[in-house]
Amino acid sequence: xxxxxxxxxxxxxxxxxxxxxxxxxxxxxxxxxxxxxxxxxxxxxxxxxxxxxxxxxxxxxxxxxxxxxxxxxxxxxxxxxxxxxxxxxxxxxxxxxxxxxxxxxxxxxxxxxxxxxxxxxxxxxxxxxxxxxxxxxxxxxxxxxxxxxxxxxxxxxxxxxxxxxxxxxxxxxxxxxxxxxxxxxxxxxxxxxxxxxxxxxx
Numbered sequence: 055x056x057x058x059x060x061x062x063x064x065x066x067x068x069x070x071x072x073x074x075x076x077x078x079x080x081x082x083x084x085x086x087x088x089x090x091x092x093x094x095x096x097x098x099x100x101x102x103x104x105x106x107x108x109x110x111x112x113x114x115x116x117x118x119x120x121x122x123x124x125x126x127x128x129x130x131x132x133x134x135x136x137x138x139x140x141x142x143x144x145x146x147x148x149x150x151x152x153x154x155x156x157x158x159x160x161x162x163x164x165x166x167x168x169x170x171x172x173x174x175x176x177x178x179x180x181x182x183x184x185x186x187x188x189x190x191x192x193x194x195x196x197x198x199x200x201x202x203x204x205x206x207x208x209x210x211x212x213x214x215x216x217x218x219x220x221x222x223x224x225x226x227x228x229x230x231x232x233x234x235x236x237x238x239x240x241x242x243x244x245x246x247x248x249x250x251x252x253x254x255x256x
């Protein structure tokens with residue numbers, strides 16, 4: 055059986071706090087909407103498959119960051135309908151797992167507990183998906199999805215239950231202080247306003 059070499063192009067939406075999106079709304083719009091346009095143009099011209107990794111939060115675009123992600127998704131659908139671009143969208147809940155930025159949840163809870171010698175979290179509020187499961191779903195859509203398809207991830211897509219994945223993630227952060235402590239230190243040297251002003255070019 056032969057192998058097909060895929061030359062995909064994609065965009066991953068990142069989670070951000072409402073405070074962050076309010077401080078630098080313009081930066082989110084440029085990154086999400088215009089950035090997606092640039093990638094879609096490349097996919098259109100090169101004739102490659104494109105998958106937009108979005109978020110379930112676009113169903114309630116009440117924050118600037120979520121609204122800009124919805125704008126990015128609309129760009130994808132416009133390219134499918136106008137140019138026939140082979141593009142799809144996957145919308146999932148928040149991801150967690152190793153290598154998550156220590157300022158993002160639930161990594162922030164975990165590293166704070168480790169620093170304070172407190173018990174790490176053993177459950178998470180809301181809907182979550184392990185990064186490995188998320189990646190599997192994205193690859194499946196990349197290989198098998200139809201142009202214009204919007205795949206919404208849910209409980210059926212979770213192979214690693216939270217009760218297994220969260221302790222594994224906690225143990226990873228416990229053993230990899232060498233990775234996250236320098237990042238946390240750098241992040242803490244700037245206020246949130248300074249961080250997002252830098253990202254938005256302010």
